[in-house]
Amino acid sequence: MRVAAALILILLAAGFAAADVQYLPHVVVGGGYTTTINATNLVPDQTDWILIYFYRENGAAWTVPTNLGNYSRVDLWTGPYQTQTVVLSSQSTVIESGWAMVVSPGPAAIAATYAATVDAAPVASAGVLPAMPDVWSVLPVSVAAAASRDTGVALVNPSKTAGDATLELLDAEGGVVGTRTVPVPANGKFVGLLTGATLFPGVTELEGFVKITASQPMAAAALRIEGRLFSTLPAVHDILPWRNSHIIYVSPIIGQDSVYDGSFLRPFKTIRKAQTVADRGWTIYLLPGLYSEDSGEDFPIYLKYCVLIRGADARSVFILGGSTPSGSAEGCRDG
Amino acid sequence: MTGENRGLIADVTIMNPIGHGIYADTTIGVNDCRFLHCAGTGIKLIGGRTVITDCTLTGNTIGVFVGAEADPDLGGGLYYGTGGNVLMGNHHCDLFIEDKCTIGLRFNRWDSAFPSWGTVCEGGVDIASPTGVFYDH
Numbered sequence: 001m002r003v004a005a006a007l008i009l010i011l012l013a014a015g016f017a018a019a020d021v022q023y024l025p026h027v028v029v030g031g032g033y034t035t036t037i038n039a040t041n042l043v044p045d046q047t048d049w050i051l052i053y054f055y056r057e058n059g060a061a062w063t064v065p066t067n068l069g070n071y072s073r074v075d076l077w078t079g080p081y082q083t084q085t086v087v088l089s090s091q092s093t094v095i096e097s098g099w100a101m102v103v104s105p106g107p108a109a110i111a112a113t114y115a116a117t118v119d120a121a122p123v124a125s126a127g128v129l130p131a132m133p134d135v136w137s138v139l140p141v142s143v144a145a146a147a148s149r150d151t152g153v154a155l156v157n158p159s160k161t162a163g164d165a166t167l168e169l170l171d172a173e174g175g176v177v178g179t180r181t182v183p184v185p186a187n188g189k190f191v192g193l194l195t196g197a198t199l200f201p202g203v204t205e206l207e208g209f210v211k212i213t214a215s216q217p218m219a220a221a222a223l224r225i226e227g228r229l230f231s232t233l234p235a236v237h238d239i240l241p242w243r244n245s246h247i248i249y250v251s252p253i254i255g256q257d258s259v260y261d262g263s264f265l266r267p268f269k270t271i272r273k274a275q276t277v278a279d280r281g282w283t284i285y286l287l288p289g290l291y292s293e294d295s296g297e298d299f300p301i302y303l304k305y306c307v308l309i310r311g312a313d314a315r316s317v318f319i320l321g322g323s324t325p326s327g328s329a330e331g332c333r334d335g
Numbered sequence: 336m337t338g339e340n341r342g343l344i345a346d347v348t349i350m351n352p353i354g355h356g357i358y359a360d361t362t363i364g365v366n367d368c369r370f371l372h373c374a375g376t377g378i379k380l381i382g383g384r385t386v387i388t389d390c391t392l393t394g395n396t397i398g399v400f401v402g403a404e405a406d407p408d409l410g411g412g413l414y415y416g417t418g419g420n421v422l423m424g425n426h427h428c429d430l431f432i433e434d435k436c437t438i439g440l441r442f443n444r445w446d447s448a449f450p451s452w453g454t455v456c457e458g459g460v461d462i463a464s465p466t467g468v469f470y471d472h
């Protein structure tokens with residue numbers, strides 16, 4: 001019996017270790033705000049559970065009102081390549097915010113959308129990128145007091161011990177404008193406006209970055225707010241955007257091919273578009289999300305001469321090819 | 336995904352329900368990637384001196400296919416590969432070597448502590464080589 005129990009524990013541990021975990025650092029509901037989360041099971045031939053855990057800013061489990069009922073954990077029984085949707089919405093006038101952790105036994109693509117309504121009329125919506133914890137992150141920020149523009153920063157500490165994070169506010173050339181250190185509770189989150197009292201209240205005009213150095217891995221996200229409008233900003237972990245002009249950013253969630261320029265703030269939507277711009281020695285940086293024919297990709301994707309295609313993290317960047325293999329070397333250009 | 340000479344790919348998960356993950360007929364670099372559940376081969380190498388480092392290949396029909404003209408390095412080979420790959424749980428075999436060649440295969444993890452070997456790519460054998468293989472692991 002003991003051997004069997006030990007075996008089960010080992011199998012459970014092995015299964016947990018193999019699980020993919022992704023984070024949505026900012027989830028909001030109430031006061032006209034809704035959050036929609038889409039989870040796609042990318043494992044063929046296998047229906048499985050995708051679990052979404054919700055937590056409050058202080059780290060406590062958060063029971064949220066969803067289209068499936070009120071739960072602090074939503075279990076989605078999801079078939080191969082099937083997408084399940086959870087909508088967090090409430091008639092309450094009180095805005096509540098927290099964060100979510102998505103656990104899947106195999107690869108799963110996660111995407112979310114915020115939407116805001118006033119008197120039941122939609123006023124804004126924005127795609128939301130999943131985030132992976134890291135000890136340092138870089139977020140773009142934009143502040144313009146005259147235009148009521150500010151940047152919200154969310155920082156989730158998924159570990160069981162409290163930590164802190166140092167936020168360095170940098171201008172567009174990487175010069176330090178100011179530094180603040182904020183505590184982040186265990187399993188909880190810090191959230192605040194860049195010009196809020198906790199961070200940098202004296203800043204009235206700035207286009208730049210926040211470099212976050214945390215005591216332990218934390219998941220970061222930023223939201224640009226301009227009046228009633230808002231948009232999600234990407235985060236990176238392993239590059240210094242102000243020192244690398246030869247990086248093209250791509251996001252299937254917040255990117256656009258037709259009007260954006262592939263910069264950190266205005267990423268392209270498809271790798272295909274980025275390939276048309278990338279030259280020798282350049283990097284195509286893939287932000288978290290699912291790159292597939294549905295998102296506009298054209299397979300096969302060619303690796304160009306001396307061009308690096310680099311994902312933010314293999315656990316949150318998925319390329320789902322979809323072309324049929326051919327028998328010959330010339331024709332075998334599948335995804 | 337196919338490769339021109341010296342293209343690089345890193346830190347992504349690649350899946351293809353009806354084909355290969357990567358097809359390369361020339362030299363590319365592959366670092367810190369996952370190739371999962373490809374109906375064909377995770378990484379199919381027809382030519383070039385591709386270096387594969389810190390990648391996970393699992394759930395594919397074949398993990399890595401090395402064609403007769405390919406000269407890859409999966410660890411400890413001629414092209415400074417450092418290994419760190421996980422080749423486990425691919426359906427037919429984890430590594431298929433089409434013809435005799437010397438391949439660096441050091442510092443990787445296989446289903447067996449010492450990779451199992453066979454002449455036929457079937458049954459989940461670690462390394463299959465129909466013609467015999469001189470490999471270094």
